[in-house]
Amino acid sequence: MTAPQQGVGALNDPCFELNCTEDEWCGEKNDVYGCFCNKSHHRPDPQSFDFSEVCESSSGSISLSRCQLFEAGFPADNLHLNDPNCKGTVWNGRVEFYFDNNDHICGTSILANGTHYIYENFIFGTSDSTEGPISRKGILKLNFSCVYPQTQSLSMNMEINPLESIVHKKLPAGQGRYQVRMVPYQDAEFSKPFNGSVNVELNQQMFLEVHVDGIDSRQFATVIDSCWATPENDPNHSVRWDLISGECPSPNDETVELLQNGVSTSSRFSFRMFFFTENSTKVYVHCTIHICLLAGNHCSTHCDSGSHLREGRSAEFHDSASISMGPLMMSERNQGI
CATH class of the missing domain: 2.60.40.4100 (Zona pellucida, ZP-C domain)
Known part of the structure; x- marks a missing residue:
C-alpha cells in the first residue's frame, strides 16, 4: 500500500510541517530548516521584519514576516513575548503574537506618564534553542507598545432627536x-x-x-x-x-x-x-x-x-x-x- 508510505515520507520531510507559502521556499541554514523569502517577496520594512501591530482596548496583536526572521537567523519556534510561555503562531507566512488583559497577559506592563498610557511588551528570541544559562549566539529583542494619546478632541454631528x-x-x-x-x-x-x-x-x-x-x-x-x-x-x-x-x-x-x-x-x-x-x-x-x-x-x-x-x-x-x-x-x- 503506497498511501501510508507517502504519509511517512511527508512526516519525515522537514519542509512538510513548515508549510511555506508561495512567497517562500524551504531551505536549511545553520543546520535548521526554515522558510526563506523569494526574491520577489515584498519587503516594505525589512529593518523591522515588516512589523505590523493592531491594538484594541487592553489587547494587542503583533505579526512579523517569518521568512525575513529566518533569513536573519531567528526561526519562529525560538521567539516569544516577555513571558517565555507566550510563543508566536504562524499564519500565512506571518509570525503572530497576541496578548490581552485577561488570561493572556504575557508579561505585558502598563505605564502612565502624564501624556499617554502605554501597554509595553517585547518579542525576544535567539538564533538557537539552547536551554543553558548562557548563549553567545545572536539575540533579537523587538520592543512594542500600544499607546493611547492623552489629548484628542472631537465633535459629533447629531441627529435631530437622538436617543443615544x-x-x-x-x-x-x-x-x-x-x-x-x-x-x-x-x-x-x-x-x-x-x-x-x-x-x-x-x-x-x-x-x-x-x-x-x-x-x-x-x-x-x-x-x-x-x-x-x-x-x-x-x-x-x-x-x-x-x-x-x-x-x-x-x-x-x-x-x-x-x-x-x-x-x-x-x-x-x-x-x-x-x-x-x-x-x-x-x-x-x-x-x-x-x-x-x-x-x-x-x-x-x-x-x-x-x-x-x-x-x-x-x-x-x-x-x-x-x-x-x-x-x-x-x-x-x-x-x-
Missing part, C-alpha cells in the same frame, strides 16, 4: 480605540432610557449617563471634566449654561447632582430641566471626559468642600474626548409659560 449619542475614537495603528456614549434616562435607577423624542417637563429631573466602551473596566475609570448646555447644537455657542465644571457640579446651578464620577467606566449626573430665554425650547448637552488609570487611586472626585480646584493631573490621566447630545425638548404644555 455615541462618539467613536479611532486612533492610528499601534494605538487603541474606544467609544463614548451619552444616554438620557427617566429614572434615578438608570433603568429607563428615553424612547423617541426626549420631551420633558420644565423643572423635571433629567438623568444622564456617560459611558466608555472598549476599555478595561478593571484598570480605567471615566471622569467627567465638564458639562454644559447650549440652545443650539454647537458646543461653542456664545450662550451656555454650565452644569459641571472642574469635575464638580457648577456652583451656579443648585439642581445639579454628580451621582457617580471616576469610579467605573460610567459617570452619571442629574439636573432639572430649564429653557433658554432667547426664545428656544431646545437644550443641547455637551460634555468633556477623560479616562483615568485606577491604579493610582486618584480618579474619584471629592466635591463636598465646595472647592472645585483639583490637584494637577498626574500620570493617571489617560485620554480625553468630547461628546454632545440633544435636543432635549420642552414639553408642549410648558411652552406657554
Whole structure:
C-alpha cells in the first residue's frame, strides 16, 4: 500500500510541517530548516521584519514576516513575548503574537506618564534553542507598545432627536480605540432610557449617563471634566449654561447632582430641566471626559468642600474626548409659560 508510505515520507520531510507559502521556499541554514523569502517577496520594512501591530482596548496583536526572521537567523519556534510561555503562531507566512488583559497577559506592563498610557511588551528570541544559562549566539529583542494619546478632541454631528449619542475614537495603528456614549434616562435607577423624542417637563429631573466602551473596566475609570448646555447644537455657542465644571457640579446651578464620577467606566449626573430665554425650547448637552488609570487611586472626585480646584493631573490621566447630545425638548404644555 503506497498511501501510508507517502504519509511517512511527508512526516519525515522537514519542509512538510513548515508549510511555506508561495512567497517562500524551504531551505536549511545553520543546520535548521526554515522558510526563506523569494526574491520577489515584498519587503516594505525589512529593518523591522515588516512589523505590523493592531491594538484594541487592553489587547494587542503583533505579526512579523517569518521568512525575513529566518533569513536573519531567528526561526519562529525560538521567539516569544516577555513571558517565555507566550510563543508566536504562524499564519500565512506571518509570525503572530497576541496578548490581552485577561488570561493572556504575557508579561505585558502598563505605564502612565502624564501624556499617554502605554501597554509595553517585547518579542525576544535567539538564533538557537539552547536551554543553558548562557548563549553567545545572536539575540533579537523587538520592543512594542500600544499607546493611547492623552489629548484628542472631537465633535459629533447629531441627529435631530437622538436617543443615544455615541462618539467613536479611532486612533492610528499601534494605538487603541474606544467609544463614548451619552444616554438620557427617566429614572434615578438608570433603568429607563428615553424612547423617541426626549420631551420633558420644565423643572423635571433629567438623568444622564456617560459611558466608555472598549476599555478595561478593571484598570480605567471615566471622569467627567465638564458639562454644559447650549440652545443650539454647537458646543461653542456664545450662550451656555454650565452644569459641571472642574469635575464638580457648577456652583451656579443648585439642581445639579454628580451621582457617580471616576469610579467605573460610567459617570452619571442629574439636573432639572430649564429653557433658554432667547426664545428656544431646545437644550443641547455637551460634555468633556477623560479616562483615568485606577491604579493610582486618584480618579474619584471629592466635591463636598465646595472647592472645585483639583490637584494637577498626574500620570493617571489617560485620554480625553468630547461628546454632545440633544435636543432635549420642552414639553408642549410648558411652552406657554
